[in-house]
Every structure is written in C-alpha cells, then in structure tokens.
Amino acid sequence: MGYAVNEKTSATPLALRAEGLTVRAGDFLLDAVDVEVPTGYVVGMVGPNGAGKTTTIKAILGMVGRSSGFVELFGEPASRQAARNAQIGVVLDRPFFSPDWRVASVGTRVGRFYPTWDADRFAGLLREFRLPARTSVGALSRGQGMRLSFAVALCHDPRLLILDEPTGGLDPVARAELVEGLREFMVDENHSVLFSTHITSDLDGLADFIQVLDGGHSTYRGTLDDLHAQFALVQGVGDPGRDALRAVLGLRRARDRFEGMIRVADSHLFGRDAELSAATTDDIVVHLVRAGHDNEKGL
Amino acid sequence: MRILLAPSSAMPLYEQIKDQVRAAVYGGGLNAGDMLPSLRRLAADLRVSIMTVTRAYNDLAAEGLVRNEQGRGFVVRPVDSDRAKKALEERLRAALRDFVGAARAARLTRSEAAGLLDTEWDTP
Numbered sequence: 001m002g003y004a005v006n007e008k009t010s011a012t013p014l015a016l017r018a019e020g021l022t023v024r025a026g027d028f029l030l031d032a033v034d035v036e037v038p039t040g041y042v043v044g045m046v047g048p049n050g051a052g053k054t055t056t057i058k059a060i061l062g063m064v065g066r067s068s069g070f071v072e073l074f075g076e077p078a079s080r081q082a083a084r085n086a087q088i089g090v091v092l093d094r095p096f097f098s099p100d101w102r103v104a105s106v107g108t109r110v111g112r113f114y115p116t117w118d119a120d121r122f123a124g125l126l127r128e129f130r131l132p133a134r135t136s137v138g139a140l141s142r143g144q145g146m147r148l149s150f151a152v153a154l155c156h157d158p159r160l161l162i163l164d165e166p167t168g169g170l171d172p173v174a175r176a177e178l179v180e181g182l183r184e185f186m187v188d189e190n191h192s193v194l195f196s197t198h199i200t201s202d203l204d205g206l207a208d209f210i211q212v213l214d215g216g217h218s219t220y221r222g223t224l225d226d227l228h229a230q231f232a233l234v235q236g237v238g239d240p241g242r243d244a245l246r247a248v249l250g251l252r253r254a255r256d257r258f259e260g261m262i263r264v265a266d267s268h269l270f271g272r273d274a275e276l277s278a279a280t281t282d283d284i285v286v287h288l289v290r291a292g293h294d295n296e297k298g299l
Numbered sequence: 300m301r302i303l304l305a306p307s308s309a310m311p312l313y314e315q316i317k318d319q320v321r322a323a324v325y326g327g328g329l330n331a332g333d334m335l336p337s338l339r340r341l342a343a344d345l346r347v348s349i350m351t352v353t354r355a356y357n358d359l360a361a362e363g364l365v366r367n368e369q370g371r372g373f374v375v376r377p378v379d380s381d382r383a384k385k386a387l388e389e390r391l392r393a394a395l396r397d398f399v400g401a402a403r404a405a406r407l408t409r410s411e412a413a414g415l416l417d418t419e420w421d422t423p
Binding site for chain 1: 306312339343350351354
C-alpha cells in the first residue's frame with residue numbers, strides 16, 4: 001500500500017527512499033520493505049516488538065547486511081555506511097559511545113568526525129538536558145543515554161534524523177522533552193525525521209506519515225490524517241450479517257457482542273444497532289496488526 | 300493572532316485552526332497584507348503535525364481568504380464584505396445553536412433564556 005498521494009506530497013523531494021529492503025537474520029525475515037521520508041515531514045514507524053522496526057533502520061543505515069533492496073539519501077544512492085553521513089543524525093536504542101568516556105568528552109571525541117560540529121550547542125544541550133558532564137557514559141540511565149545521543153545527533157546539524165525507539169523506557173517528562181526537541185528540529189523546512197516506536201501515542205500531533213510494520217512486512221503506509229479518516233471502531237449486539245462481519249478487521253466476539261474496526265467505506269453494511277466511533281491511532285494499529293494475525297491463522 | 304486548540308474537542312484540529320484564522324480575518328484581527336504565523340513555527344507551538352497546519356492553510360487559500368506567496372508564506376487577502384458578513388452570521392448562528400441547546404438541556408423556558416441573553420447583552 002503506497003502513500004495516499006496528493007499533488008503536494010508527490011512533488012515533495014524525498015530525504016530518504018528505501019525500496020525492497022530484505023534482511024535475513026536467523027528465523028526472522030524483513031520482507032521487501034519500502035520506506036519513504038518526504039523532505040520537511042515526520043514519518044513514524046510503528047508495530048509490535050519483533051515487527052522489524054530496528055532491522056529496517058539498521059538496514060537503512062548499512063548496519064546490517066541486506067540481501068536485496070536499495071537506499072537513496074537526498075536523491076543519491078546511500079553508501080554502505082550511511083550512519084557515518086554527516087547529514088544524518090542517528091539515535092539508536094543504546095548510545096554508541098564507549099561506556100568509560102565522560103559525558104563532556106563525548107563532544108570532542110565524536111565532534112571531530114563532523115565538519116559541521118557545533119561545540120557550543122553541545123555544551124548548551126548538555127545543560128538543557130541536565131546531563132552530568134563528569135559522569136561516564138556507562139553510568140547514565142536509559143533516559144540520560146538517549147538524551148546524550150540526541151544531543152550528539154543534533155550538534156552536527158543533520159538534515160535527517162533517524163531515531164530507533166527514542167521514547168522507549170523514558171519517563172513522561174523526558175519523553176515530552178524529546179518530542180519538543182523533534183518539533184523544534186522540524187521548524188526548518190529542510191529537515192526530516194524517521195522514528196520508530198511501539199508507543200503509538202508518540203505519533204499523535206507529531207508524525208505526518210505513519211508506517212505500520214508487522215512480522216517483517218510493511219502493512220500500512222500513508223498520512224496519519226488519512227489513517228484516521230479511513231477507519232472507525234464498531235461494536236454491537238447480535239448478528240450483523242455475514243458481509244458485515246467479513247468487513248470487520250480484528251473481529252472479537254464475546255457471547256452475543258461483537259467488536260472490531262471497519263473501513264469507513266463499509267459502514268453501510270451495518271444496521272442502526274451497531275455503534276460506530278472514532279478510532280485512536282493506537283486502536284487502528286492494534287486492529288490492523290490483529291487482522292493480519294487473524295489472516296495468518298486462517299480466521 | 301493567538302490560536303488556541305482544544306485537543307479533546309470533536310472538531311478536528313485543522314478545522315479549529317481554520318475557524319480561528321477566519322474569525323481573526325473577518326473580525327478585523329488580521330488585515331489584508333498581514334502574514335499568517337509561519338506554518339512550521341505554528342505546528343511546533345501548537346504541538347500538531349506540520350501536515351495539520353498545512354491542510355488548514357491550504358484550505359484557507361482555497362477559500363480565497365489567504366494566498367500562498369512562494370518563499371514568504373501565507374498572506375491575508377482583502378476581505379470580500381459580503382462573504383465576511385455571511386461568515387460572521389454563520390458564526391453567530393452556530394453560537395446560538397449551542398446556546399439554545401444548552402438552555403434546553405437546562406430545561407429553561409424561552410423567556411428565561413431570553414432573560415439570560417438580555418443580561419449578557421447589557422454586561423459591558
């Protein structure tokens with residue numbers, strides 16, 4: 001399923017285009033996943049644990065070998081080690097700095113690899129993020145480690161930020177700070193963000209596009225607005241009929257009640273006893289994933 | 300111009316943005332030639348996605364209220380007085396519908412509700 005293209009977005013140049021990313025790792029297969037990040041927009045990648053989000057990001061960055069597929073950054077084929085590209089800021093699950101470096105020294109150690117490194121900004125962000133300058137990286141909490149990675153990613157002035165589960169394990173305050181940081185980054189129209197999360201509420205009010213991954217497949221790509229316009233929750237009592245039931249995604253029945261999600265276009269199949277309601281982003285992702293699993297089980 | 304959003308409102312966020320820009324333009328808070336707030340700055344300030352503001356601004360441009368000037372941003376166009384009058388009337392009607400609905404829910408009589416309106420009218 002491609003983006004619901006309108007003229008505006010189809011004309012937008014892409015900061016990132018990945019096509020047919022395929023990675024085999026033991027039993028896991030990332031199966032021909034396409035990813036697009038239009039310049040000036042935020043793409044949120046969601047899906048349950050094990051869906052392939054981290055593998056997709058690592059494949060984009062050239063950190064795992066892919067058996068097929070290609071990656072373009074800013075309209076040019078990406079080198080094998082895209083992660084070293086100064087135009088990309090990367091925040092991974094764990095900081096990739098040595099655990100015995102002191103926090104303040106990370107700037108000088110990492111900054112020298114980037115011609116655009118802004119040492120003053122780094123010092124400022126350490127204060128803003130309340131990071132203990134003399135503590136060693138290995139002694140930082142999960143939230144502090146993430147903020148340190150985020151500070152480093154911002155300070156070489158990238159055009160594209162790629163973040164893997166940046167909010168995972170953060171307390172609400174740290175999470176809000178990170179989201180605010182991303183919003184500020186996006187005020188510049190040349191900036192773009194790709195981030196993964198299993199907390200779908202992270203997307204609301206931030207992501208322009210959503211991509212759902214499940215079991216190594218990409219199951220939905222589109223704007224968040226379209227996603228909300230397309231689906232609704234349904235619940236009711238009794239038997240709404242075969243056609244109606246077949247239209248329900250992630251159908252669950254308990255005694256004589258039924259519930260699930262439908263495409264708004266299918267709402268005419270349901271009588272007045274069925275109650276339709278707006279679905280949150282979380283509802284939609286849960287039901288899309290559930291529907292995929294039901295299909296696999298042949299339900 | 301200040302835009303305030305109610306995230307829990309049934310009205311979609313982009314509609315709320317449109318509503319408030321319209322009110323500012325028709326109510327005289329924004330004049331012809333004024334710039335709307337930068338789209339990306341507004342998205343960050345209101346904590347909504349860029350696409351939400353883009354959609355609101357593009358809709359307003361399609362209505363003829365503003366125009367998108369390449370490289371500058373969205374500029375308020377001169378107000379068509381007929382349309383301004385209609386828009387103000389429509390806002391008033393919507394407010395009256397809310398008022399009547401609330402009055403009925405409170406089981407007020409028509410004259411009691413009118414009394415409330417009179418009091419409010421005379422409050423400076």
